[in-house]
Amino acid sequence: MDLWTKRNITDYLSNPDESLDKNYSEERQKIRKAIRAEDEKTKKMGGVIDWNYMLNDMM
Known part of the structure; x- marks a missing residue:
């Protein structure tokens, strides 16, 4: 199961x-x-996932 796909x-x-x-x-x-x-x-650790990076730079 690949979680981190654009879809x-x-x-x-x-x-x-x-x-x-x-x-x-x-x-x-x-x-x-x-x-x-x-x-x-x-979020509990005080961070934020950089969704823009995940969608644009990583893929």
Whole structure:
């Protein structure tokens, strides 16, 4: 399962709310949950994920 694809990131960013996960397939729900966990873990440590870098410079 490759979390950090452009499709997965843009999908998560467009609808980050966990309540919307039910609209996705089981596999996509797992991906969204994993990305959300990383996002929340980073925020708890006081950081911010640089989504612009992830989408533009890394891909």
